[in-house]
Amino acid sequence: MYVIKLEEDELTSVLRQMQGILVHRDPDQSKLAVQLDFQNQIFISPLLLAVVSAFVEKLRLRHDVDVLCVNLSSVNADYISRMNFFDEVGFHYQEHFTRRKESGRFIPITRITESNYMSITSDLTKIIQQQWGGIDGSIVAALDWSIAEIIDNVFNHSETKIDGFVVAQHFPSRNRIDVTVVDGGMGIPKRLKSRAIYKDLSATEALDIAVEKDVTVDPEINKGAGLFYTKRIIQENRGTLRINSDKAQLRVTGKVKRVDDAPKWTGTIVHLRIRTNIIVDPEIIWGNTPESFDAIMNGDRDLW
Numbered sequence: 001m002y003v004i005k006l007e008e009d010e011l012t013s014v015l016r017q018m019q020g021i022l023v024h025r026d027p028d029q030s031k032l033a034v035q036l037d038f039q040n041q042i043f044i045s046p047l048l049l050a051v052v053s054a055f056v057e058k059l060r061l062r063h064d065v066d067v068l069c070v071n072l073s074s075v076n077a078d079y080i081s082r083m084n085f086f087d088e089v090g091f092h093y094q095e096h097f098t099r100r101k102e103s104g105r106f107i108p109i110t111r112i113t114e115s116n117y118m119s120i121t122s123d124l125t126k127i128i129q130q131q132w133g134g135i136d137g138s139i140v141a142a143l144d145w146s147i148a149e150i151i152d153n154v155f156n157h158s159e160t161k162i163d164g165f166v167v168a169q170h171f172p173s174r175n176r177i178d179v180t181v182v183d184g185g186m187g188i189p190k191r192l193k194s195r196a197i198y199k200d201l202s203a204t205e206a207l208d209i210a211v212e213k214d215v216t217v218d219p220e221i222n223k224g225a226g227l228f229y230t231k232r233i234i235q236e237n238r239g240t241l242r243i244n245s246d247k248a249q250l251r252v253t254g255k256v257k258r259v260d261d262a263p264k265w266t267g268t269i270v271h272l273r274i275r276t277n278i279i280v281d282p283e284i285i286w287g288n289t290p291e292s293f294d295a296i297m298n299g300d301r302d303l304w
Helices: 011-024 046-059 074-082 085-089 117-131 137-156 188-192 203-210 226-237 282-286 293-297
Strands: 002-005 031-037 064-070 106-112 164-171 176-183 240-253 256-275
Touching: 002 011, 011 046, 011 240, 011 256, 031 046, 046 064, 046 085, 046 106, 046 164, 046 176, 046 256, 064 085, 074 085, 085 106, 106 117, 117 137, 117 164, 117 176, 137 164, 137 176, 137 226, 137 256, 137 282, 188 203, 188 240, 203 240, 203 256, 226 240, 226 256, 226 282
Parallel strands: 002 031, 031 064
Antiparallel strands: 106 164, 164 176, 176 256, 240 256
8 A cells, every 4th residue: 555645735745755656556556555644634735635636547547546545634524525635536535514605715626627627717716806805807817817728738738648637725814815727748848848949958947937928839829928927926916836847846935936856747736826915016017018918918828
Protein backbone atom coordinates (compact mmCIF):
# COMPACT_ATOMS: atom_id res chain seq x y z
CA MET A 1 0.00 0.00 0.00
CA TYR A 2 1.21 3.48 -0.90
CA VAL A 3 0.64 6.32 1.56
CA ILE A 4 0.13 10.02 0.89
CA LYS A 5 0.16 12.26 3.96
CA LEU A 6 -1.92 15.40 3.60
CA GLU A 7 -1.35 18.58 5.57
CA GLU A 8 -3.38 21.74 5.02
CA ASP A 9 -1.66 23.57 2.12
CA GLU A 10 1.53 21.53 1.61
CA LEU A 11 1.37 21.00 -2.14
CA THR A 12 5.10 20.47 -2.63
CA SER A 13 5.19 17.65 -0.09
CA VAL A 14 2.16 15.98 -1.67
CA LEU A 15 3.63 16.25 -5.17
CA ARG A 16 6.87 14.69 -3.93
CA GLN A 17 4.97 11.75 -2.42
CA MET A 18 2.97 11.31 -5.63
CA GLN A 19 6.12 11.28 -7.72
CA GLY A 20 7.53 8.61 -5.42
CA ILE A 21 4.51 6.43 -6.08
CA LEU A 22 4.86 6.84 -9.84
CA VAL A 23 8.56 5.94 -9.66
CA HIS A 24 8.25 2.90 -7.39
CA ARG A 25 4.98 1.30 -8.49
CA ASP A 26 4.93 -1.70 -10.80
CA PRO A 27 3.28 -0.38 -14.00
CA ASP A 28 2.06 -3.89 -14.81
CA GLN A 29 0.37 -4.38 -11.45
CA SER A 30 -3.37 -4.61 -12.01
CA LYS A 31 -4.42 -3.32 -8.59
CA LEU A 32 -2.99 -0.51 -6.51
CA ALA A 33 -3.88 0.44 -2.92
CA VAL A 34 -3.44 4.09 -1.90
CA GLN A 35 -3.94 5.33 1.65
CA LEU A 36 -4.66 9.02 2.12
CA ASP A 37 -3.62 9.99 5.63
CA PHE A 38 -5.34 13.22 6.73
CA GLN A 39 -3.46 13.20 10.05
CA ASN A 40 -6.51 14.54 11.90
CA GLN A 41 -6.01 17.92 10.27
CA ILE A 42 -8.79 20.41 10.99
CA PHE A 43 -8.52 21.81 7.46
CA ILE A 44 -7.29 20.51 4.10
CA SER A 45 -7.27 23.02 1.26
CA PRO A 46 -9.41 22.52 -1.88
CA LEU A 47 -6.15 22.87 -3.82
CA LEU A 48 -4.84 19.60 -2.37
CA LEU A 49 -8.18 17.86 -2.82
CA ALA A 50 -8.29 18.74 -6.53
CA VAL A 51 -4.69 17.67 -7.13
CA VAL A 52 -5.16 14.34 -5.34
CA SER A 53 -8.35 13.73 -7.35
CA ALA A 54 -6.41 14.26 -10.57
CA PHE A 55 -3.57 12.03 -9.37
CA VAL A 56 -5.92 9.14 -8.56
CA GLU A 57 -7.41 9.58 -12.02
CA LYS A 58 -3.90 9.34 -13.50
CA LEU A 59 -3.27 6.09 -11.63
CA ARG A 60 -6.53 4.67 -12.93
CA LEU A 61 -5.21 4.89 -16.48
CA ARG A 62 -3.08 1.83 -15.62
CA HIS A 63 -4.46 0.34 -12.41
CA ASP A 64 -7.58 -0.59 -10.51
CA VAL A 65 -7.06 1.81 -7.60
CA ASP A 66 -8.46 1.22 -4.12
CA VAL A 67 -8.40 4.41 -2.01
CA LEU A 68 -8.54 4.35 1.78
CA CYS A 69 -8.89 7.61 3.74
CA VAL A 70 -7.67 7.51 7.35
CA ASN A 71 -7.32 9.87 10.33
CA LEU A 72 -10.17 12.12 9.29
CA SER A 73 -11.34 14.65 11.84
CA SER A 74 -15.13 14.87 12.02
CA VAL A 75 -15.21 18.51 10.89
CA ASN A 76 -12.73 17.90 8.09
CA ALA A 77 -14.53 14.78 6.83
CA ASP A 78 -17.84 16.57 6.34
CA TYR A 79 -16.20 19.42 4.46
CA ILE A 80 -14.21 17.05 2.25
CA SER A 81 -17.34 15.06 1.50
CA ARG A 82 -19.30 18.20 0.58
CA MET A 83 -16.54 19.13 -1.84
CA ASN A 84 -17.24 15.77 -3.59
CA PHE A 85 -13.71 14.51 -2.96
CA PHE A 86 -14.72 11.10 -1.64
CA ASP A 87 -16.94 10.52 -4.68
CA GLU A 88 -14.08 11.42 -7.03
CA VAL A 89 -11.52 9.10 -5.44
CA GLY A 90 -14.01 6.28 -4.81
CA PHE A 91 -14.05 6.24 -1.01
CA HIS A 92 -17.34 5.46 0.74
CA TYR A 93 -18.32 8.01 3.38
CA GLN A 94 -21.69 8.30 5.10
CA GLU A 95 -22.70 11.94 5.24
CA HIS A 96 -24.39 13.24 8.38
CA PHE A 97 -25.32 16.71 7.21
CA THR A 98 -27.74 18.45 4.87
CA ARG A 99 -26.27 19.54 1.56
CA ARG A 100 -26.98 23.20 0.80
CA LYS A 101 -26.70 24.95 -2.54
CA GLU A 102 -23.24 26.15 -3.41
CA SER A 103 -24.24 29.03 -5.71
CA GLY A 104 -22.09 32.10 -5.13
CA ARG A 105 -20.09 30.46 -2.32
CA PHE A 106 -18.10 27.54 -3.69
CA ILE A 107 -17.72 25.04 -6.52
CA PRO A 108 -17.11 21.47 -5.38
CA ILE A 109 -14.52 19.38 -7.20
CA THR A 110 -15.89 19.24 -10.73
CA ARG A 111 -14.63 17.48 -13.83
CA ILE A 112 -14.14 19.82 -16.76
CA THR A 113 -15.89 18.79 -19.96
CA GLU A 114 -16.68 20.52 -23.23
CA SER A 115 -20.32 20.67 -22.18
CA ASN A 116 -19.82 22.32 -18.79
CA TYR A 117 -16.78 24.58 -19.03
CA MET A 118 -18.83 27.69 -19.85
CA SER A 119 -21.14 27.16 -16.88
CA ILE A 120 -18.12 26.58 -14.62
CA THR A 121 -16.66 29.91 -15.73
CA SER A 122 -19.99 31.61 -15.11
CA ASP A 123 -20.19 30.13 -11.60
CA LEU A 124 -16.65 31.25 -10.81
CA THR A 125 -17.41 34.77 -11.99
CA LYS A 126 -20.53 34.81 -9.80
CA ILE A 127 -18.43 33.95 -6.74
CA ILE A 128 -15.95 36.74 -7.52
CA GLN A 129 -18.68 39.30 -8.14
CA GLN A 130 -20.68 38.42 -5.04
CA GLN A 131 -17.81 37.99 -2.61
CA TRP A 132 -15.29 40.60 -3.74
CA GLY A 133 -17.33 43.68 -2.89
CA GLY A 134 -16.63 46.95 -4.67
CA ILE A 135 -14.34 45.51 -7.33
CA ASP A 136 -14.34 47.23 -10.72
CA GLY A 137 -16.12 45.42 -13.54
CA SER A 138 -13.02 45.43 -15.76
CA ILE A 139 -11.09 43.48 -13.12
CA VAL A 140 -13.88 40.90 -12.85
CA ALA A 141 -14.00 40.67 -16.65
CA ALA A 142 -10.24 40.14 -16.84
CA LEU A 143 -10.32 37.32 -14.30
CA ASP A 144 -13.40 35.82 -15.98
CA TRP A 145 -11.61 35.84 -19.31
CA SER A 146 -8.40 34.42 -17.89
CA ILE A 147 -10.13 31.64 -15.93
CA ALA A 148 -12.18 30.75 -19.00
CA GLU A 149 -9.00 30.38 -21.04
CA ILE A 150 -7.31 28.29 -18.35
CA ILE A 151 -10.30 25.96 -18.34
CA ASP A 152 -10.54 25.97 -22.14
CA ASN A 153 -6.88 24.93 -22.34
CA VAL A 154 -7.65 21.77 -20.37
CA PHE A 155 -9.64 20.09 -23.13
CA ASN A 156 -8.59 22.03 -26.23
CA HIS A 157 -4.82 22.37 -25.89
CA SER A 158 -3.30 20.38 -23.04
CA GLU A 159 -3.74 16.96 -24.73
CA THR A 160 -4.59 15.55 -21.32
CA LYS A 161 -5.36 11.84 -20.94
CA ILE A 162 -7.55 12.45 -17.90
CA ASP A 163 -10.36 14.85 -17.09
CA GLY A 164 -9.37 18.23 -15.79
CA PHE A 165 -10.68 19.34 -12.40
CA VAL A 166 -11.77 22.69 -10.99
CA VAL A 167 -12.60 23.68 -7.42
CA ALA A 168 -13.31 27.05 -5.80
CA GLN A 169 -14.16 28.25 -2.31
CA HIS A 170 -14.96 31.55 -0.64
CA PHE A 171 -13.61 31.71 2.92
CA PRO A 172 -15.40 34.68 4.53
CA SER A 173 -13.54 34.43 7.85
CA ARG A 174 -10.22 34.48 5.98
CA ASN A 175 -11.24 37.20 3.48
CA ARG A 176 -10.26 35.16 0.46
CA ILE A 177 -11.42 33.22 -2.59
CA ASP A 178 -9.39 30.19 -3.72
CA VAL A 179 -9.65 28.86 -7.28
CA THR A 180 -7.76 25.80 -8.57
CA VAL A 181 -7.68 24.24 -12.03
CA VAL A 182 -5.74 21.00 -12.60
CA ASP A 183 -5.03 18.97 -15.72
CA GLY A 184 -2.79 16.05 -16.64
CA GLY A 185 -1.70 17.21 -20.10
CA MET A 186 1.54 18.33 -21.71
CA GLY A 187 2.10 21.27 -19.35
CA ILE A 188 3.13 24.86 -19.96
CA PRO A 189 6.89 24.32 -20.54
CA LYS A 190 6.39 21.69 -23.25
CA ARG A 191 3.69 23.68 -24.98
CA LEU A 192 5.63 26.93 -24.83
CA LYS A 193 8.78 25.26 -26.11
CA SER A 194 6.91 24.17 -29.24
CA ARG A 195 7.67 27.69 -30.49
CA ALA A 196 11.19 27.92 -31.86
CA ILE A 197 12.30 30.96 -29.85
CA TYR A 198 11.45 29.17 -26.60
CA LYS A 199 12.67 25.67 -27.47
CA ASP A 200 15.81 25.81 -25.32
CA LEU A 201 14.15 27.05 -22.14
CA SER A 202 14.25 24.96 -18.99
CA ALA A 203 10.99 24.23 -17.17
CA THR A 204 11.68 26.99 -14.64
CA GLU A 205 12.61 29.47 -17.37
CA ALA A 206 9.44 28.63 -19.28
CA LEU A 207 7.21 29.25 -16.25
CA ASP A 208 9.12 32.43 -15.45
CA ILE A 209 8.27 34.01 -18.79
CA ALA A 210 4.80 32.44 -19.19
CA VAL A 211 3.28 35.17 -16.98
CA GLU A 212 5.00 38.02 -18.82
CA LYS A 213 3.39 40.18 -21.49
CA ASP A 214 3.45 39.12 -25.16
CA VAL A 215 4.68 35.59 -24.41
CA THR A 216 2.65 33.23 -26.57
CA VAL A 217 2.85 30.05 -28.64
CA ASP A 218 1.08 31.62 -31.63
CA PRO A 219 1.55 35.40 -31.88
CA GLU A 220 -0.79 35.63 -34.87
CA ILE A 221 -3.87 34.74 -32.82
CA ASN A 222 -2.73 35.35 -29.26
CA LYS A 223 -1.38 38.50 -27.60
CA GLY A 224 -0.04 36.69 -24.56
CA ALA A 225 -2.01 38.85 -22.14
CA GLY A 226 -4.06 36.45 -20.02
CA LEU A 227 -1.61 35.27 -17.38
CA PHE A 228 0.22 38.59 -17.46
CA TYR A 229 -2.83 40.59 -16.39
CA THR A 230 -3.88 37.89 -13.93
CA LYS A 231 -0.45 38.24 -12.35
CA ARG A 232 -0.79 42.04 -12.24
CA ILE A 233 -4.21 41.83 -10.56
CA ILE A 234 -2.93 39.33 -7.99
CA GLN A 235 0.11 41.49 -7.27
CA GLU A 236 -2.01 44.58 -6.58
CA ASN A 237 -4.47 42.48 -4.57
CA ARG A 238 -1.59 41.07 -2.48
CA GLY A 239 -2.99 37.64 -3.22
CA THR A 240 -1.29 34.53 -4.61
CA LEU A 241 -0.84 33.04 -8.06
CA ARG A 242 0.73 29.59 -8.09
CA ILE A 243 1.50 27.48 -11.14
CA ASN A 244 3.06 24.01 -11.09
CA SER A 245 3.97 22.37 -14.36
CA ASP A 246 6.62 19.79 -15.26
CA LYS A 247 9.46 20.18 -12.72
CA ALA A 248 8.86 23.82 -11.93
CA GLN A 249 6.76 25.98 -9.66
CA LEU A 250 5.98 29.67 -10.08
CA ARG A 251 4.63 31.58 -7.11
CA VAL A 252 3.56 35.21 -7.08
CA THR A 253 2.77 36.44 -3.57
CA GLY A 254 2.04 40.12 -3.47
CA LYS A 255 4.86 41.87 -5.34
CA VAL A 256 7.27 38.94 -4.99
CA LYS A 257 7.65 36.48 -7.86
CA ARG A 258 9.77 33.37 -7.61
CA VAL A 259 10.26 30.32 -9.77
CA ASP A 260 11.83 27.18 -8.32
CA ASP A 261 12.48 23.57 -9.13
CA ALA A 262 9.63 21.38 -7.86
CA PRO A 263 8.52 17.75 -7.79
CA LYS A 264 7.26 16.84 -11.25
CA TRP A 265 3.62 17.25 -12.20
CA THR A 266 2.82 16.08 -15.72
CA GLY A 267 0.27 18.70 -16.65
CA THR A 268 -0.57 22.05 -15.10
CA ILE A 269 -1.86 23.20 -11.72
CA VAL A 270 -3.07 26.81 -11.60
CA HIS A 271 -4.09 28.21 -8.22
CA LEU A 272 -5.43 31.71 -7.52
CA ARG A 273 -5.95 33.18 -4.07
CA ILE A 274 -7.84 36.49 -4.11
CA ARG A 275 -8.00 38.66 -1.00
CA THR A 276 -11.57 39.95 -0.86
CA ASN A 277 -10.77 42.74 1.62
CA ILE A 278 -8.36 44.46 -0.79
CA ILE A 279 -9.71 46.35 -3.81
CA VAL A 280 -7.62 46.67 -6.98
CA ASP A 281 -7.46 50.05 -8.73
CA PRO A 282 -8.15 49.42 -12.46
CA GLU A 283 -5.99 52.41 -13.46
CA ILE A 284 -2.97 50.67 -11.94
CA ILE A 285 -3.72 47.53 -14.00
CA TRP A 286 -4.64 49.09 -17.32
CA GLY A 287 -2.72 52.35 -17.03
CA ASN A 288 -3.76 55.69 -18.50
CA THR A 289 -3.64 54.54 -22.11
CA PRO A 290 -6.67 54.75 -24.41
CA GLU A 291 -6.42 50.97 -24.92
CA SER A 292 -9.41 49.38 -23.20
CA PHE A 293 -9.57 45.99 -21.55
CA ASP A 294 -11.54 44.70 -24.56
CA ALA A 295 -8.86 45.93 -26.93
CA ILE A 296 -6.09 44.36 -24.87
CA MET A 297 -7.82 40.98 -24.88
CA ASN A 298 -9.25 41.08 -28.41
CA GLY A 299 -8.06 38.18 -30.52
CA ASP A 300 -6.59 36.12 -27.70
CA ARG A 301 -7.42 32.42 -27.73
CA ASP A 302 -4.76 30.75 -25.61
CA LEU A 303 -2.87 31.74 -22.49
CA TRP A 304 0.53 30.36 -23.47
